[in-house]
Amino acid sequence: MSTAYDDIKTRLQGSMVALVTPMHPDGTVDYKRLADLIDWQIEQGTHCLVAVGTTGESATLSMQEHSDVIRFFVQHVKGRVPVIAGTGANNTVEAIKLTQEAADAGADCALLVAPYYNKPPQEGLYQHYKAIAEAVDIPQMLYNVPGRTVVDISQETVERLADIDNIIAIKDATGSLARGEQLIKAVGDRMLVLSGDDNTALELMKVGAKGNISVTANIAPKAMSETFAAALRGDYEAAHAAHDVIKHLHHDLFIDSSPMPTKYALYKMGKIDKGIRLPLVWLAEEHYATIDNALVQAKIIE
DSSP states (O other): OOOTTHHHHHHSOEEEEEOOOOBOTTSOBOHHHHHHHHHHHHHTTOOEEEESSTTTTGGGSOHHHHHHHHHHHHHHHTTSSOEEEEOOOSSHHHHHHHHHHHHHHTOSEEEEEOOOSSOOOHHHHHHHHHHHHHHOOSOEEEEEOHHHHSOOOOHHHHHHHTTSTTEEEEEEOSOOHHHHHHHHHHHTTTSEEEEOOTTTHHHHHHTTOOEEEESGGGTOHHHHHHHHHHHHTTOHHHHHHHHHTTTTHHHHTTSSSTTHHHHHHHHHTTSSOSOOOTTSOOOOGGGHHHHHHHHHHTTSOO
16 A cells, blocks of 8 residues: 655665764864765765764754754755654653654654653553654654663554554664564564664565664765665675675674764774764773774775
8 A cells, every 4th residue: 555655665775874973072063074974975875864863972962953963964965865863752742842843854754762761661652652653744763772772662562653654664773683574574564674783784684674774884885885785686695795894893883882983983084073972982092903903804994
């Protein structure tokens, strides 16, 4: 059955980068570097950009900064690729406000992380997402990352939410192939299932996932776009050939709290300045060699 959201579903596929938010050393947002990163990602073939996700330090941007960064993404991208705006919160009213502002800015889709810290029951999760979907007319994507939120959106709850027209996708960052496959079988005919785990994303594509929202794509956008473009067309030989060169990054970029290693890597590559928001700190020097060697192995630096 066709819906008003079929077109955006066809565009929210492939390699999607959860882009870092570049900052000056004093912690203020570096919009010049952000513009450069956006252009570089698109030039390298990234299919979609995610603004102010976890990797974009959404937890430490103010609400005003949050909306300002999303608006900047939309204005700078100018429709070249879809923009997915991170607008989740553990306060439903706040999530509605952020989602409405993203819709007003022209974002293509809202990414809504499961409400963290207050540990709602499944009925609370359902009502939270239902309230946002009813309040704001924008395509919406669930985001299940229990390793960070300490709450898990159950398959039963996802199935209930899949009946809401503008809830069109889920980012599954559980890292469980078994769970991902079950999810695809249960709701894959009604919503997109996207991976949020670089380590398992390619394998999840083999059983029906439509793309990957990635940390690694910050560092290796061309290899990741080639990997997931090949996977979308079913050419897994080409997908693995592109992926094998950079797959170690999926581990190395998590040697400490994300996005600390990713920001160091981008700094080493000359892409951003040395800025990050407390309570995260700049990557400890003891980890520099690991990231440096990972970048050399991936043929990103010499």
